[in-house]
Amino acid sequence: MQDRTTKTATLRRLGACLAACLAFGGAGAAQAQSAADMDTRLDTLFGEHTSYRGFFDRLKQAVAAADKPAVAAMVDYPFRTRIDGKAVTIRDAGHFIADYDQLITPKVRAAVSRQAYPELFANWQGISIGSGEIWFGGVGKRNDVKITAINH
Secondary structure, eight states: OHHHHHHHHHHHHHHHHHHHHHHHHHHHHHSOOOHHHHHHHHHHHHSOSHHHHHHHHHHHHHHHTTOHHHHHTTBOSSEEEEETTEEEEEOSHHHHHHTHHHHSOHHHHHHHHHOOGGGOEEETTEEEETTTTEEEEEETTTTEEEEEEEOO
């Protein structure tokens, strides 16, 4: 009987410790990095951050306003995607605008709306919004910042 009581008490203590670790560890992990931290990360990856930060701010505004021409102007063409399960090449801004609602879906709009600059994901391939709903980065010889992928 003693062994069972000891085991139960030990399991309760372990459970309490685990709960405390998750509570304190989870709180720290949930804290976002600062905008300055993201600036530094982009400076390290791409040599500067100003154009990326400005692009992100303009993209958020354009998507929130459903400004189709503004969003279309931010895309690197030709742009390959899937619409209704079929591979499609979006050739230009006019084509993008015509298919806007199938590209910038409620899921994509929500991801852009919720995304905060300090919490962007960035690596050598570019910058991701949400869970990869939109990727953008520098393209071409002039390294113009453009949308390179939309995963709707």
